[in-house]
Amino acid sequence: MSPYDPSAYPPFAVTVDLVVLTVRRHALCALVVRRGEPPFQGRWALPGGFVRGDEDLSAAAARELTEETGLCAQDPAATAPAPGNGAHLEQLATYGDPRRDPRMRVVSVAHLALAPDLPAPRAGGDAHSARWAPVEDLLSQDGGFGREDEQPAPLAFDHAQILADGVERARSKIEYSSLATAFCPAEFTVGELRRVYEAVWGVALDPRNFHRKVTGTPGFLVPAGGTTTRQGGRPAQLFRAGGATLLNPPMLRPEV
Amino acid sequence: MSPYDPSAYPPFAVTVDLVVLTVRRHALCALVVRRGEPPFQGRWALPGGFVRGDEDLSAAAARELTEETGLCAQDPAATAPAPGNGAHLEQLATYGDPRRDPRMRVVSVAHLALAPDLPAPRAGGDAHSARWAPVEDLLSQDGGFGREDEQPAPLAFDHAQILADGVERARSKIEYSSLATAFCPAEFTVGELRRVYEAVWGVALDPRNFHRKVTGTPGFLVPAGGTTTRQGGRPAQLFRAGGATLLNPPMLRPEV
């Protein structure tokens, strides 16, 4: 590396942006906040903020996640899912185009969070308002708010690209890991887990084969003991996430 | 996000570090350069450097790659492999622990490059000397230079972690993509491609099943027309990388 004279390198701002995904009403949704100031004033954006001087990148992402949602980042080393409001959090990718922010050079380290369905987004910190929006709407040409009572604009900055990358990461990662359980509450049924896969992938899965597959994969699910009938029909067994993180063989999404 | 007052955020330096991998003499090797100044003076490190003020992250990584090796980053949108010295280049991950550099806050966006076997590393730019070292040696406890005529020290900074992450990315990515061909010259035999897989994964593969698998995957390999006998034995057909980037079904590495 070159010498470390502070004048020898250009000034950078480093931020973290969050792709927070959840499944609500059979749809994959992302958390977006409305910008209160220029540029892109009034437009929707991913939550995020500056990394502090003494803070690791993952710590900054966890802090922003808690500020925006009240969720706690789940320790990847923990053997069991965190009790209460735990969410999966991992680094996604870094975006540093010199013109991605019109005012200054900002490098953003995007993170991906997967959360169970929450009561309501909490507009904390410096976010003026927040909402869960279906990613399908956010990534369509007009930003999914094409009706007269909403903003017809796509996401601010390069956040549409970041969101698309985060969604693709989530879609591929639930194939070979047990991460889909991060979208579920602590106890859930096989049918609820299947509806998570169907919402994230946007496909319909065979309930019979899905049931055999997930219950037959060692370590994926462990019985929680009870049953529930909240979906109607025959009562279903309740499960918790097992200790396995990697699925072998994987859950492959249908090709066509 | 918070206001963009320049005094409101701490000063960051942003660098790119490169994990450049190749296969030499049946071993997966990484490019390392010897540091000429403190800290870690005399120790081996990954090549890298500062991102310039008007430069995208991928452009900075491509520039460093060319400076250190003479390789050109291959356009991912290109349909055919670049003629001549083309290498695969992709973003790996970003490392930003506040104490990863003892002197200042440096956030490093690591990139992964996969290159065919090159004549010799070229110590260009500010690198005083450069070499290809087996990753197995670099990642062992003593840095793989435990003999009296070499440095018994592991890699500088957190570069051992970055290298380990890059190697794991390469190992998993050749499973489901055609990236293993990036380690091969423009024309190569099935046996040469198999030795790439064996070196990267550190396992022995069945030559018969491997041959059937890769030649049967549509778009992976296209015949180049000739044969070669440079490996001894019966002449082998020469192939080029086909247009396919994703392998379906994947090449799975043996479990045990």
Add this chain to the structure above:
DNA sequence: ACAAAAGTGTTATAACTACACCCATGA
């Protein structure tokens, strides 16, 4: 002739797809 590497055939097993069928509840 022999070694070495390329390439083909065959068989057993594992995993997936598709779908018939039964089970247990609420309305």
Add this chain to the structure above:
DNA sequence: TCATGGGTGTAGTTATAACACTTTTGT
């Protein structure tokens, strides 16, 4: 009694692992 979702059985298909065998060169 019927609709709804939960759960099991089974047959056909695809992919893989293991290994016998033939082919084509250099020495």
